[in-house]
Amino acid sequence: MREGNPPETDPPVRKGAPRWIAGVDIGGTNLRAGMVPYGGGEPAAVVSAPTRAGEGAEEVVARVVEMIRASMEAVGAEGGGVAGVGIGAPGPLDRERGIVTETPNLGWREVPLRDMVAERIALAVATENDANCAAYGEWWLGAGRGAERLVGLTLGTGIGGGIVLGGEIYHGASGAAGEAGHMSVHFAGRRCACGSNGCVEAYASGPAIAARAVEGLGTAGDTSLATLVSEDPALVTAEAVCEAATAGDGYARGVLEETARILAVAVANLIHLFNPDVIVIGGGVAAAGDLLFRPLRAEVSRRAFRSAAGACRIVPAELPETAGMIGAAAVLKRMLHGSL
Ligand SMILES: [Zn+2]
Known part of the structure; x- marks a missing residue:
């Protein structure tokens, strides 16, 4: 796989090479998902919806997965080309196990977010605290x-x-x-x-x-x-x-x-x-x-x-609306390939 810092332009497109990473931002008020270019860039086909955390983690995760699918379809990537899903969520996370341990904002405790998403979409999934994602997005591209x-x-x-x-x-x-x-x-x-x-x-x-x-x-x-x-x-x-x-x-x-x-x-x-x-x-x-x-x-x-x-x-910040999605995508890319 690719090593080192990618050029500013789109990565070379090989057959089967990933072109996108799905970046997801789970906020207390809104959910957002978009397709972040693999080599870095503003997310395309951003979909957003109210979080409605009170409906419970199952409902919210189902909605997140629908949004990722809609975004993939909008860029023509439903058949492949997506390296995986990076998700930023509020509150402390158990990163090893992909579990949201406690989020007063969402009222969730011990939610196995990573596995719940991975089971439904069959892609690699990484989870990270949302503020860390925002900082990482600004570091990568902002x-x-x-x-x-x-x-x-x-x-x-x-x-x-x-x-x-x-x-x-x-x-x-x-x-x-x-x-x-x-x-x-x-x-x-x-x-x-x-x-x-x-x-x-x-x-x-x-x-x-x-x-x-x-x-x-x-x-x-x-x-x-x-x-x-x-x-x-x-x-x-x-x-x-x-x-x-x-x-x-x-x-x-x-x-x-x-x-x-x-x-x-x-x-x-x-x-x-x-x-x-x-x-x-x-x-x-x-x-x-x-x-x-x-x-x-x-x-x-x-x-x-x-x-x-x-x-x-x-x-x-230079990416006030999208740093969370971009940073979450960066976390996934780093998890899979060890570098950005
Ligand atoms: Zn305090």
Whole structure:
């Protein structure tokens, strides 16, 4: 099989040579599947559907398999040419056995995801934590392409993290490495869903940003978010804060700046710990661009050792929608062939 880094162009097509890898992203809200080119590239024929995790793992897996089949058919690969299936799923995984051990997001425990999919589709299947997949996708083809040492953060409903060292995902002793969202930035701080206090996720996840924005409204003065909250408090989301900030709302900008400064504590900790070449930040809030990244970088350079901060690029993700599928495909390819 192929060795070493493939060229940027499509791999040579031999009869029977794999042209695609199915990449699957199982999220708390949506499922997505697409055909990732074997040599690397944006997924083709992406199919998505609501997860509806409450229907149970059997139902969700059946839907995932249908989606993979639909995607294979759309690129004409139902008869062959697919190397296998890579799946990113939330929560800690037993990678050896392909078991999702516990996912509060989906309400699953001890689900043998890998074998359940493999039985239904007769292809090689690899499973990996979703945040690790996002980091690996950005390392393979995105904002951290080829970096020796990369840390990825995804700011969403929670904060996911992934660490890529020397081209491999770093898993740690029990597969829980890279849970950067649960790095505490305040020993007696806000309560986190994990049971601890002061986790960065409790300040800078989407729902936490929205909650902090609403809490501060009492003394906020003139802001469009006050109008929104009087209509319906649920309308104040992290996206609404970003939109208001982009439109020039001073209060919303302040909320984002404070978010950036809190996030900077975690980022500076990661820099001191790993001395990475690049930290890639994705997820909905990263779309705020300079309004987030400028104060973030400024606070990081204030906090981190100069040599370490100087060596580290802090950049927005380049594949915000597809890094999970691409990274999951990369995990499968690495499992089968030992390299990308
Ligand atoms: Zn936590």
